[in-house]
Amino acid sequence: MAITERTSWLEPRPGGLYCIPGDFYIDPSRAADRAVITHGHADHARPGNNHVLATHETVAIAEARYGSAAGRSFQRVKYGEVTHMNDVSIRLVSAGHVLGSAQVVLEHQGQRIVVSGDYKRSRDPTCAPFEVVTCDIFITEATFGLPVFRHPVAADEVARLLASVAATPDRCHLVGVYALGKAQRVIALLREAGYSDTIYLHGALQKLCSLYQRLGVDLGDLAPVAGLPKQALTGRIIMCPPSSLADRWSQRMPSPVTAVASGWMRVRARARQRGAELPLIISDHADWDELTATIRDVQAGEIWVTHGREDALVHYAQSLGLEARALSLVGREDEDDQDAEVAAAPEVAGADD
Ligand SMILES: [Zn+2]
Numbered sequence: 001m002a003i004t005e006r007t008s009w010l011e012p013r014p015g016g017l018y019c020i021p022g023d024f025y026i027d028p029s030r031a032a033d034r035a036v037i038t039h040g041h042a043d044h045a046r047p048g049n050n051h052v053l054a055t056h057e058t059v060a061i062a063e064a065r066y067g068s069a070a071g072r073s074f075q076r077v078k079y080g081e082v083t084h085m086n087d088v089s090i091r092l093v094s095a096g097h098v099l100g101s102a103q104v105v106l107e108h109q110g111q112r113i114v115v116s117g118d119y120k121r122s123r124d125p126t127c128a129p130f131e132v133v134t135c136d137i138f139i140t141e142a143t144f145g146l147p148v149f150r151h152p153v154a155a156d157e158v159a160r161l162l163a164s165v166a167a168t169p170d171r172c173h174l175v176g177v178y179a180l181g182k183a184q185r186v187i188a189l190l191r192e193a194g195y196s197d198t199i200y201l202h203g204a205l206q207k208l209c210s211l212y213q214r215l216g217v218d219l220g221d222l223a224p225v226a227g228l229p230k231q232a233l234t235g236r237i238i239m240c241p242p243s244s245l246a247d248r249w250s251q252r253m254p255s256p257v258t259a260v261a262s263g264w265m266r267v268r269a270r271a272r273q274r275g276a277e278l279p280l281i282i283s284d285h286a287d288w289d290e291l292t293a294t295i296r297d298v299q300a301g302e303i304w305v306t307h308g309r310e311d312a313l314v315h316y317a318q319s320l321g322l323e324a325r326a327l328s329l330v331g332r333e334d335e336d337d338q339d340a341e342v343a344a345a346p347e348v349a350g351a352d353d
């Protein structure tokens with residue numbers, strides 16, 4: 001249950017979280033004059049903003065995706081760098097979600113508010129780790145905000161993929177991954193596990209993989225799948241968007257094993273729906289243990305939950321004696337899954353019991 005609304009210098013508005021004294025939105029859901037952007041996923045970085053403050057990497061990602069519509073002017077910052085808008089100080093610190101992802105640390109009249117954006121605490125070789133910043137108000141996501149969601153160690157999931165590759169040399173493996181973050185993380189984890197063969201890419205993944213490499217993330221030898229004869233792909237790993245597993249593109253591959261890497265692969269119905277023969281539970285969002293640990297770590301007196309399964313996390317924070325409220329921000333989806341709400345409904349109902 002959400003507590004009664006109080007006045008604050010940061011408030012949820014229809015266009016997103018708005019900072020009143022600084023006159024800017026954080027991850028606005030519609031184009032704004034001044035926007036602070038936490039990271040490059042499309043439900044956070046939208047085209048058409050006028051002035052954009054974000055990390056160098058996030059601006060590069062937005063430009064790769066939107067071209068000149070990414071914004072009219074940019075203030076590119078490094079993690080930890082302090083800037084001001086009016087009398088609000090702004091500092092971006094790493095969120096551990098995807099390359100360039102940031103939490104927004106705001107200070108005004110002696111009060112500190114941290115807007116986490118999307119985040120995770122588990123290891124990711126493609127981005128800086130989540131940094132704990134203590135604060136008065138902590139604003140968190142709750143994509144996997146139910147106790148049933150506990151992600152396994154990502155390296156173990158990648159080991160299952162490699163075991164399947166070794167066991168079926170006459171087939172290829174298609175791995176469905178979101179284009180920003182998940183694709184590069186899975187590739188980097190394969191490299192860490194010692195897989196040094198060329199990894200093949202569906203055309204939809206090439207641009208962001210190249211950008212990651214230009215920004216200094218080592219992904220090893222990558223090649224486009226387009227134009228290769230079917231036989232050349234036997235025994236290979238091919239990364240593709242999850243949606244392409246179901247379309248004609250995948251039928252051109254040599255007897256593919258279909259895998260999907262997503263936190264939602266924990267839900268069996270979702271794995272079936274995605275057509276995943278080999279579901280890999282790899283998420284770039286905090287699971288229940290990470291969300292609750294973070295709420296304890298930041299030592300805030302007040303917790304706001306932006307989107308996801310909000311109720312259980314609000315209840316958890318209240319059980320610690322903290323003030324907590326659900327913001328139910330609109331326009332936020334998990335990048336891995338557009339139909340998350342529908343498929344997660346049974347678990348939400350269960351949590352209310
Ligand atoms: Zn995200």
Ligand SMILES: [Zn+2]
Pocket residue numbers: 041043044118332333334335
């Ligand atoms: Zn998001």
